[in-house]
Amino acid sequence: MIVITAPTGNIGRRLLSLLVEAAPAHGEELRVVVRDPARLPEAVRDRVEVVTGSHGDAATVERAFTGADAVFWLVPPDASAAPEDGWSGFTRPAARAFAAHGVDRVVGVSALGRGTAQAARAGLVTASLAMDDLIAGSGVAYRALACPSFFENLLEEAGSIRAEGVFTDTVAADRRAPLVAVADIAATAAGLLLDRSWSGVDSVPVLGPQDLSPEDLARIMTEQLGRPVRYRRRSLDDLRSELLGYGLHPEFAEGVVGMKRAKDLGLDAGAGRPSRPAVPATEFARWCAETLRPAVLAAPAAPAAATTPTAVTTPEAVDAH
Numbered sequence: 001m002i003v004i005t006a007p008t009g010n011i012g013r014r015l016l017s018l019l020v021e022a023a024p025a026h027g028e029e030l031r032v033v034v035r036d037p038a039r040l041p042e043a044v045r046d047r048v049e050v051v052t053g054s055h056g057d058a059a060t061v062e063r064a065f066t067g068a069d070a071v072f073w074l075v076p077p078d079a080s081a082a083p084e085d086g087w088s089g090f091t092r093p094a095a096r097a098f099a100a101h102g103v104d105r106v107v108g109v110s111a112l113g114r115g116t117a118q119a120a121r122a123g124l125v126t127a128s129l130a131m132d133d134l135i136a137g138s139g140v141a142y143r144a145l146a147c148p149s150f151f152e153n154l155l156e157e158a159g160s161i162r163a164e165g166v167f168t169d170t171v172a173a174d175r176r177a178p179l180v181a182v183a184d185i186a187a188t189a190a191g192l193l194l195d196r197s198w199s200g201v202d203s204v205p206v207l208g209p210q211d212l213s214p215e216d217l218a219r220i221m222t223e224q225l226g227r228p229v230r231y232r233r234r235s236l237d238d239l240r241s242e243l244l245g246y247g248l249h250p251e252f253a254e255g256v257v258g259m260k261r262a263k264d265l266g267l268d269a270g271a272g273r274p275s276r277p278a279v280p281a282t283e284f285a286r287w288c289a290e291t292l293r294p295a296v297l298a299a300p301a302a303p304a305a306a307t308t309p310t311a312v313t314t315p316e317a318v319d320a321h
């Protein structure tokens, strides 16, 4: 039995669709933990067992992990909480339940940076690495998917790319670092969840094929979108003020700023690529053509009445507002 948390999210919904196809051939059953089962695609609803509730809730994970061999673990970022509470606090009931129910293997979504000089002062990334330690301390075999920033964060910039030909971040224009497509994270997770042969604790870097700077991204987007796109760098103080203005928890806002500062200092830049990646890595140019281009060319959404960042679901999405 493989249990999938956050099955309606960016990574989770892709993982669910891969496992629904592949699990029967491996003799695996699937169970999802979901707050609202109506949000699952109709085509999969009768092919998985459903536990309704939040995977941050002790009673829910008690039910969800009974009889589980493997678990996919993903913490939904909570901008209303301090990062320590958001990642380790959310994970604590699950870590207890992994041990109590004798779960064999857990595959979790985490961040690059372990072992670097910046790791202890990298805000949301530091919180994510502490979550990995908590899970590893429960005694399960654990693989932390060590991810850089997602290509998909750029979807938050589709409106400004469409309107002004501009995308914004805080890192130096020539700071090269890996990025990754969420589809590659889901495919890597699927492979590990179906593979019963691994044990112990380790990190698995999941990286796109090249390190890219904001200048590189602008050049490739310009080519793929057929219109000029340029990078605008903003200051960390400007970012902090904006996040606090949206009413984010002050420690979460500081966590985003710390993560951005660490990325500018090279948090992700030294990550080595595995000589044989588990899945073929998606090129940024292909992702632009298939995913960003339709989003930028789509009709602009009606202006939202709300003044708070309703789309704040990932560390990077926070920055996009």
Ligand SMILES: NC(=O)c1ccc[n+]([C@@H]2O[C@H](COP(=O)([O-])OP(=O)(O)OC[C@H]3O[C@@H](n4cnc5c(N)ncnc54)[C@H](OP(=O)(O)O)[C@@H]3O)[C@@H](O)[C@H]2O)c1
Binding pocket: 006, 007, 008, 009, 010, 011, 012, 034, 035, 036, 039, 053, 054, 055, 056, 074, 075, 076, 077, 109, 110, 111, 112, 128, 147, 148, 149, 150, 153, 313, 314, 315, 316, 317
């Ligand atoms: N973005 C990046 O660049 C980046 C880089 C490295 C690591 N990460 C990590 O990637 C993860 C985010 O992945 P993602 O983009 O796939 O996530 P996502 O799309 O935000 O999905 C998370 C899902 O969790 C569910 N959810 C929200 N609040 C919940 C709660 N309180 N209890 C239970 N479920 C809840 C939501 O589904 P429902 O509304 O249907 O319940 C949502 O679809 C985070 O852990 C982040 O730290 C992100």
